[in-house]
Amino acid sequence: MAVLNVIDRDGKAHQLETVEGWRVMELLRDQNMGVEGICGGACDCASCHVIVAEDWAARLPEPREDELFKLDELPEIAPTSRLSCQIIWSDGLDGLSLTIAESA
Amino acid sequence: MPVSTASQSYDVAIIGAGPTGLFSVFELGLLGLKAVVLDVLDKPGGQCAELYPEKPIYDIPSWPVISGQELTDKLLEQIAPFGADLKLGRQVKSFERRADGRFQLTTDRNDTIDAAAVFIAAGAGSFTPRKPKLEGLDSFEGKSVFYAVRDRASFAGKDIVVAGGGDSALDWANDLSEIAQTITLVHRSDRFRAAPASVEKFRALVAEGKARFVEGDLASLTGTGGKLQAIALKTKAGIETLAADRLLAFYGLNIELGPIAEWGLDLADGKQIKVDTEKFQTSTPGVFAVGDINWYPGKLKLILSGFHEAALASQEAFRVARPDEKLRFQYTTSSSELQQRLNVNATKKVA
Structure with missing residues (x-):
C-alpha cells in the first residue's frame, strides 16, 4: 500500500497508512499526528499547515489562490509550505514526505 | 477599556456564541430560563461567522444549503x-462555584456574571491572534506591540510598523497614515488579501510618500x-x-482551548x-458542555449534534435553576x- 512519511512536531518520523481520495489532513488527523483540521478542510483555519519535502513540492498539484492567501496570513511559512487539507491523496503520491509545521 | 463592576444575574451563562451557544438560548428560553452569551469574538456566529461566513453548509436539517453567516442570522x-444578553469581545477567564451553589464568571473586561448553571459551548476554543515568533515579544505586548487597535489616538505621532497582508493590515495602515509619524506595511509579498479599494488606497499613499x-x-x-525602539526586517536584499x-x-486568528483547560473539568x-449523554453535564454538576467542545463515546462534531445536546442539557439546567418547580414537557x-x-400569535397558522 502507498505510504505517507511524516515528521511530527516533536521531530519523530512516522509512516502512515493512506486511503485513495482522502485529504492528507484527514490522514494526519485520524492517525493522531496532532493535526486538528478545525475548519474541516475548508481552507479556512490553517491548522493543518505542513512543509513538504523539497523533492516532492513540485510533484504536487499547484496550490489554488485561496490556499496561497491563507498561507500568506501565517506569521511564518517555508518555501514548500502547504495546507494539507488541500492535498488529495492518490497512490501516485506513494512515499510523499512532509513535516508538520509548528502551530502558529 | 470599558470596565463594568456590577455583577449581573442569569439562570444560565453560555460561553460561546457559535450555533450551539445561540441555539442553547432558544432551548433554555422555551423553558423560561434567562441566558447571557459570552464570546471572545466581537460578533456572534463563532467559526460559522469568523472562518466561513460565505461557505455553503449542506447538513443542517431542513436547509438544503445555507451559508455560515445565514445560519448565524437565522x-x-x-x-x-x-x-x-450578548456580551461580545470578551473572554471568560475564570469561573468558580460560590458557597450558595451558584457560579461566578469573570471576563477579561472585568464583567462579573452570576448564574445558576453554565453552558460551555466554546467549539474548538477561543479565537486568539496568531503571533510572530520573535524573541522577547511578550515583554512588548500591550505596550508597543498590539494585535488590534483599541485606542486609535495612542498611535498619533508614532513610527508604526503594520505586519500582514489582509483587510485588517491594509485598513489600519491606511487609517493610521493620517496620524502616524511614519507608517510602514510589511508583508512577505505584494499580493494582498484585502478589499480592492483598500489595496488601491494603500498603493496611492505609497506613491504619495505617505x-x-x-x-x-x-x-x-x-x-x-x-x-519598542527598532524593528529588523528580513527582506530579499538582507x-x-x-x-x-x-x-x-x-496574522489572522488561531483557535486554542484557552482558560477552560484550567477549570478542573475532566477532559478527553x-x-x-x-x-454524559443524558444531560451533557461535565464532571462539575451544573456545568454543561455542548457542541464541538464536548466528548462522549460516538461524538460527532456536527452542528446538528450540538443542537440536540443543547436541548437535553437545557432540561437539566431547568432542574438546577428551578429546583422547586416541576419541569413540564411541551410542544x-x-x-x-x-x-x-416565543411572542407569537397562538391562533396563527403557518401559511
Whole structure:
C-alpha cells in the first residue's frame, strides 16, 4: 500500500497508512499526528499547515489562490509550505514526505 | 477599556456564541430560563461567522444549503424573543462555584456574571491572534506591540510598523497614515488579501510618500522595558532595520482551548470536555458542555449534534435553576405558554 512519511512536531518520523481520495489532513488527523483540521478542510483555519519535502513540492498539484492567501496570513511559512487539507491523496503520491509545521 | 463592576444575574451563562451557544438560548428560553452569551469574538456566529461566513453548509436539517453567516442570522432571529444578553469581545477567564451553589464568571473586561448553571459551548476554543515568533515579544505586548487597535489616538505621532497582508493590515495602515509619524506595511509579498479599494488606497499613499511598503518578514524587535525602539526586517536584499515605536501584527486568528483547560473539568485528550449523554453535564454538576467542545463515546462534531445536546442539557439546567418547580414537557405547536414566550400569535397558522 502507498505510504505517507511524516515528521511530527516533536521531530519523530512516522509512516502512515493512506486511503485513495482522502485529504492528507484527514490522514494526519485520524492517525493522531496532532493535526486538528478545525475548519474541516475548508481552507479556512490553517491548522493543518505542513512543509513538504523539497523533492516532492513540485510533484504536487499547484496550490489554488485561496490556499496561497491563507498561507500568506501565517506569521511564518517555508518555501514548500502547504495546507494539507488541500492535498488529495492518490497512490501516485506513494512515499510523499512532509513535516508538520509548528502551530502558529 | 470599558470596565463594568456590577455583577449581573442569569439562570444560565453560555460561553460561546457559535450555533450551539445561540441555539442553547432558544432551548433554555422555551423553558423560561434567562441566558447571557459570552464570546471572545466581537460578533456572534463563532467559526460559522469568523472562518466561513460565505461557505455553503449542506447538513443542517431542513436547509438544503445555507451559508455560515445565514445560519448565524437565522439563529439570531429565532432567539430574538428571549432577549438574551450578548456580551461580545470578551473572554471568560475564570469561573468558580460560590458557597450558595451558584457560579461566578469573570471576563477579561472585568464583567462579573452570576448564574445558576453554565453552558460551555466554546467549539474548538477561543479565537486568539496568531503571533510572530520573535524573541522577547511578550515583554512588548500591550505596550508597543498590539494585535488590534483599541485606542486609535495612542498611535498619533508614532513610527508604526503594520505586519500582514489582509483587510485588517491594509485598513489600519491606511487609517493610521493620517496620524502616524511614519507608517510602514510589511508583508512577505505584494499580493494582498484585502478589499480592492483598500489595496488601491494603500498603493496611492505609497506613491504619495505617505506610507511605505516593505516586502519581507519581521526578524527581531529592539527596545527596553516594553518600549519598542527598532524593528529588523528580513527582506530579499538582507536585513533592514527601521526605527519604530509601535508594531501592529495582523496574522489572522488561531483557535486554542484557552482558560477552560484550567477549570478542573475532566477532559478527553486534553482538548474536549467529557460529558454524559443524558444531560451533557461535565464532571462539575451544573456545568454543561455542548457542541464541538464536548466528548462522549460516538461524538460527532456536527452542528446538528450540538443542537440536540443543547436541548437535553437545557432540561437539566431547568432542574438546577428551578429546583422547586416541576419541569413540564411541551410542544411549540400546541402550548400557549411556549407560544407566549416565543411572542407569537397562538391562533396563527403557518401559511
